[in-house]
Amino acid sequence: MKNEGKKETEQAKELDKIEIRVEKGKEKLFEVDRRSVYKCVQCGTCRSVCPVFDVVGWESANTRGRMLIIKSLLEGTLPSEDVLPSLASCTTCGICAAKCPAGANPPEVVEAARAQLVKCGITTEAQEKLKSAVMTYGNSLGETQNRKHWLSEIERSQLPEKSDYVYFVGCFDSYRYPEFAKKTFKILQRYGVTLLPDEQCCASPLLRTGFREDAEKIMEHNLEQIIQVGAHTIITSCAGCYTTLKNNYPGELRVISLPEFLAEHLDELKLKKLDLTVTYHDPCHLGRHNKIYDAPRKVIQAICTLKEMKNIKEESRCCGGGGGVRIGYPDISLELARNRLKDVPEGVDYIVTSCPLCVRNLRDAGGDIEVIDIIELVAMAME
Amino acid sequence: MNRILEIDIDNIQVMVEPGIIQDALNDALKPYGFFFPPNPGSSAMCTIGGMIAYNASGMRCVKYGTTRNYVRDLEVVLADGTIIHTGSKMLKSAAGYDLTQLITGSEGTLGIVTKASLKIAPLPQTRKLVIASFENAEIAGQAVVKTFSKGVIPSACEILDRVSLQVLRRYDPKLVLPSEGDVLLFEVDGTESSAREAAEQIMKICSPLALSIKLAESENEMADIWAARKLVGAAVSRLDPTKTRIYVGEDVGVPIKKVPELLKKAQEISEKFNLPAMKYGHIGDGNLHLALFIDVLNKDEWDRLSKAADLIHRTAIELGGTVSSEHGVGAARAEYMEAQWGSALEVMRAIKKALDPKGILNPGKLGL
Ligand SMILES: Cc1cc2nc3c(=O)[nH]c(=O)nc-3n(C[C@H](O)[C@H](O)[C@H](O)COP(=O)(O)OP(=O)(O)OC[C@H]3O[C@@H](n4cnc5c(N)ncnc54)[C@H](O)[C@@H]3O)c2cc1C
Ligand code: SF4
Numbered sequence: 001m002k003n004e005g006k007k008e009t010e011q012a013k014e015l016d017k018i019e020i021r022v023e024k025g026k027e028k029l030f031e032v033d034r035r036s037v038y039k040c041v042q043c044g045t046c047r048s049v050c051p052v053f054d055v056v057g058w059e060s061a062n063t064r065g066r067m068l069i070i071k072s073l074l075e076g077t078l079p080s081e082d083v084l085p086s087l088a089s090c091t092t093c094g095i096c097a098a099k100c101p102a103g104a105n106p107p108e109v110v111e112a113a114r115a116q117l118v119k120c121g122i123t124t125e126a127q128e129k130l131k132s133a134v135m136t137y138g139n140s141l142g143e144t145q146n147r148k149h150w151l152s153e154i155e156r157s158q159l160p161e162k163s164d165y166v167y168f169v170g171c172f173d174s175y176r177y178p179e180f181a182k183k184t185f186k187i188l189q190r191y192g193v194t195l196l197p198d199e200q201c202c203a204s205p206l207l208r209t210g211f212r213e214d215a216e217k218i219m220e221h222n223l224e225q226i227i228q229v230g231a232h233t234i235i236t237s238c239a240g241c242y243t244t245l246k247n248n249y250p251g252e253l254r255v256i257s258l259p260e261f262l263a264e265h266l267d268e269l270k271l272k273k274l275d276l277t278v279t280y281h282d283p284c285h286l287g288r289h290n291k292i293y294d295a296p297r298k299v300i301q302a303i304c305t306l307k308e309m310k311n312i313k314e315e316s317r318c319c320g321g322g323g324g325v326r327i328g329y330p331d332i333s334l335e336l337a338r339n340r341l342k343d344v345p346e347g348v349d350y351i352v353t354s355c356p357l358c359v360r361n362l363r364d365a366g367g368d369i370e371v372i373d374i375i376e377l378v379a380m381a382m383e
Numbered sequence: 384m385n386r387i388l389e390i391d392i393d394n395i396q397v398m399v400e401p402g403i404i405q406d407a408l409n410d411a412l413k414p415y416g417f418f419f420p421p422n423p424g425s426s427a428m429c430t431i432g433g434m435i436a437y438n439a440s441g442m443r444c445v446k447y448g449t450t451r452n453y454v455r456d457l458e459v460v461l462a463d464g465t466i467i468h469t470g471s472k473m474l475k476s477a478a479g480y481d482l483t484q485l486i487t488g489s490e491g492t493l494g495i496v497t498k499a500s501l502k503i504a505p506l507p508q509t510r511k512l513v514i515a516s517f518e519n520a521e522i523a524g525q526a527v528v529k530t531f532s533k534g535v536i537p538s539a540c541e542i543l544d545r546v547s548l549q550v551l552r553r554y555d556p557k558l559v560l561p562s563e564g565d566v567l568l569f570e571v572d573g574t575e576s577s578a579r580e581a582a583e584q585i586m587k588i589c590s591p592l593a594l595s596i597k598l599a600e601s602e603n604e605m606a607d608i609w610a611a612r613k614l615v616g617a618a619v620s621r622l623d624p625t626k627t628r629i630y631v632g633e634d635v636g637v638p639i640k641k642v643p644e645l646l647k648k649a650q651e652i653s654e655k656f657n658l659p660a661m662k663y664g665h666i667g668d669g670n671l672h673l674a675l676f677i678d679v680l681n682k683d684e685w686d687r688l689s690k691a692a693d694l695i696h697r698t699a700i701e702l703g704g705t706v707s708s709e710h711g712v713g714a715a716r717a718e719y720m721e722a723q724w725g726s727a728l729e730v731m732r733a734i735k736k737a738l739d740p741k742g743i744l745n746p747g748k749l750g751l
C-alpha cells in the first residue's frame with residue numbers, strides 16, 4: 001500500500017465542516033506523557049500507511065502531523081479547536097505504530113491528547129453526542145430499548161445468575177445486529193455462559209474519544225456486574241469491546257474473543273463443510289492491537305476455502321469505523337471502507353470479519369460482495 | 384499535484400507533478416523497464432518536489448548521481464507569479480544560464496516547482512550485495528577508498544557501525560548480519576556476469592582488511608537488509624526507549640579520501656561529549672550520518688548535543704567537506720553557510736534578492 005499525497009476530495013473538505021464546542025472558563029493546561037511524544041523523530045514512515053491521510057492528503061491528517069501538533073501543544077501552544085480536525089480524525093487503527101521504526105505508539109498518544117482536550121473543554125459535537133448517548137442510555141447508539149430485547153421474556157428470566165463465563169454482547173450486536181447476538185449466544189449457552197444482568201457500553205467509544213472520567217464510571221458499573229455473576233472469563237464478539245475489556249479495564253480480566261472461543265471448540269461444534277470461498281478482514285482492534293490473526297482463520301478454514309485479501313494481519317487496512325471517525329467524519333470513514341474493499345480478491349462469495357463495527361462500515365461502503373460476521377458463517381455451517 | 388503527466392520512453396524521460404511520491408513513480412515506471420534512480424531512505428513518503436528542492440540522493444548515487452543529474456526541465460512559479468520553464472527535453476543545451484540546476488537544491492527559496500521533466504534510466508538486470516565486516520569503522524573506510532581506487536564503482540556503498548547493527552537486529556530480528564565489527568554493504572548491478580565479476584572483485588580487494596565477507600544469498604535477503612537500512616536512522620529508540628535520535632550534525636560529507644579521518648573524528652566527538660552515537664551512511668560518496676541520541680527530557684544532554692553537532696559541522700568544513708550532503712541546510716544549518724562558502728554566499732544572496740526581493744519564499748532557509 002502506498003499513499004500518494006494531497007487530494008482535492010470531498011473527504012478532505014469534510015475535516016473543516018465539523019461542528020465544535022468550546023466550553024469557556026476551562027483550564028488550558030495540556031499534558032501528556034512527553035517521552036511518548038518525543039519518541040517520534042518525524043521520519044514520515046507512518047505517512048505512507050495512515051489510511052486517513054490516504055483519503056484526505058493533508059499532512060495534519062497523518063500520524064506525523066498529529067504527533068507534531070501534540071508536540072506543539074506540549075511546548076506551549078494553547079489548545080484550541082484548531083487542532084480538532086487533526087486529532088479527532090484518527091481511527092486508532094494502529095498501523096502507524098506497527099510500522100514506526102522509532103517504536104512510537106501514535107494512537108495511544110492521540111487518545112491521551114483527546115483526553116486532555118476534553119479536560120480543556122474542547123470537543124466536537126459528534127463527540128458530545130456520543131458521550132451523552134453512552135452516559136444517558138448506557139449504549140453508544142442512544143437506544144432506549146431493553147439491551148436484551150433479542151431474548152424473549154422467558155429466556156431472560158431463565159438466564160443463570162451465576163456463571164464462570166459471561167458473554168459481553170456489546171452495543172452493536174445488542175441493537176444493530178441482534179441476529180448475531182442470538183446466534184452467538186445459542187452456541188455459548190451450551191457451555192453454561194450467561195449474560196450480565198445489566199450490561200452497559202464497554203466504554204470503548206468514550207476512551208477512544210477522550211472521555212476518560214466518564215469511561216471509568218461505566219467500566220466500574222460493568223465490573224460490578226461481572227463480580228455479581230462471579231465470572232472469571234468474558235467472551236465477546238466485538239473487537240472494540242475485546243480490546244477495551246482486555247487492555248483498559250482495571251485488574252486482569254480474562255477476555256476471550258469469539259473467534260478464539262470458536263477455534264477452541266471446533267471439534268464439538270460439528271461444523272459442515274460448505275462449498276464457499278470467502279475472504280477475511282482483520283479488525284484493527286482484534287488483529288494489530290491484540291495479534292489475534294490465526295483463530296478466525298482456523299474457524300473459516302474448518303468450514304470453507306479462505307482466499308486472503310491483499311493486505312492482511314499486521315498490514316491489514318482499517319475499515320474506517322473506529323476511533324469515533326464514523327460518527328465524526330462519515331465521508332472519510334466510508335472512503336476508508338471503500339479503499340479496504342479494493343483489497344478483496346476476485347471470486348469470493350463473502351467477506352467475513354469478526355467485529356460488528358467493521359461489518360457495518362464495510363456494508364455501508366456498498367461493495368458487490370456481502371459482508372458477514374464470522375458467527376453467521378458458523379451458523380450456516382451448523383444448519 | 385501528484386500526477387504523472389507523460390511517460391516518454393522514446394526520449395527516456397517522464398513529466399510529473401511535484402507531489403508524486405518517489406516509490407509511486409518507480410512503481411509506474413517498472414513495467415516499462417525503467418526507473419528514476421535517486422532513492423533516499425524516505426522513498427516511500429517523499430515527493431519529487433521535495434527531492435528536487437533538496438537535491439536528494441540516497442544509496443545509489445555513487446553510481447547514478449543525485450537528483451540534479453536527472454532534472455531536464457522545470458516549470459517554476461516565481462515570487463512575483465511569473466511562470467517559467469528552465470529547460471527542455473533536450474539532452475544538452477549551450478544557450479544561457481542553467482536555471483534548472485539553480486532551482487534544483489534551492490530549498491524552495493527561489494520559486495515553487497509545479498512540473499518537472501526527469502531523465503530516467505533502464506532497470507539493471509540484476510543486483511548483488513556484498514556484506515563485509517571490519518574491526519572498526521576506520522578500516523572499513525580504508526576498504527572503501529581501496530575499492531574505488533581500483534576502479535570498481537558499486538551501485539551503492541553503505542556503512543553500518545556496530546551500534547547501527549544492534550539497532551537493526553532489534554528492528555528486525557530475522558536480518559542476517561555479521562555478528563561482530565562495523566559493516567560495509569556493497570551493491571553492484573548490471574548483467575548477471577558483470578555484476579558477479581564486480582562482486583568478486585570487491586570481495587578480493589576487501590578480504591585482506593575484513594573480519595568476514597560474504598555475498599547475500601537471495602533477493603529476499605537483500606530486500607530485507609535494504610528495507611531495514613532505510614529506516615535505521617529513526618530506530619534508535621528500539622535500543623533504549625528513553626533515548627531519541629535528534630537530527631543535528633547528521634548529514635556531513637567529505638571527499639572520499641577523508642572518510643576514514645571523518646569516521647575517527649566522529650567517534651572522538653561522541654566520546655568527548657559522552658553521547659552515544661550510531662554511525663551509518665552513504666560512505667561511497669563521503670556522506671556520513673552521525674546519529675546522536677539523547678534523553679530529550681535531560682537539559683544537560685541537549686547542551687552537550689548542540690556542542691557535539693557544532694563540532695562535527697566544523698570538522699567536516701575543515702576536511703574540505705559540507706555540512707549537508709543531502710538533507711539540506713534549511714534553518715538548522717544556516718549558520719554554517721558563511722564558513723562553508725565564504726564570499727560565494729554573497730552571490731547566492733544576490734540571486735535570492737533578484738528573484739525574491741520581498742523574501743517571501745521559505746524565509747530563513749539557507750542562511751541567505
Ligand atoms: C527516513 C528518512 C530517510 C532519508 N534518507 C535520505 C537519503 O538517503 N538521501 C537523501 O537525499 N535524503 C534523505 N532524506 C531526506 C530527503 O531528502 C527528503 O525526505 C526528501 O528529499 C524531501 O522530500 P519531501 O517530500 O519529504 O519534502 P518536504 O519535507 O515536503 O519539503 C522539503 C523542502 O522542499 C520544499 N519543497 C517541497 N516541494 C517543493 C516544490 N514543489 N517547489 C519548491 N520547493 C518545494 C519545501 O518547502 C521544503 O523546504 C531522508 C529523510 C527521511 C525522513
Ligand atoms: S513513523 Fe514514528 S517516528 Fe516516524 S513520523 Fe511516524 S510516528 Fe514519528
Ligand code: SF4
Pocket residue numbers: 046049050051052053062063066089090091092093094095096097106107
Ligand atoms: S492510528 Fe491509524 S488513523 Fe491514526 S494516525 Fe495511526 S495510521 Fe493514522
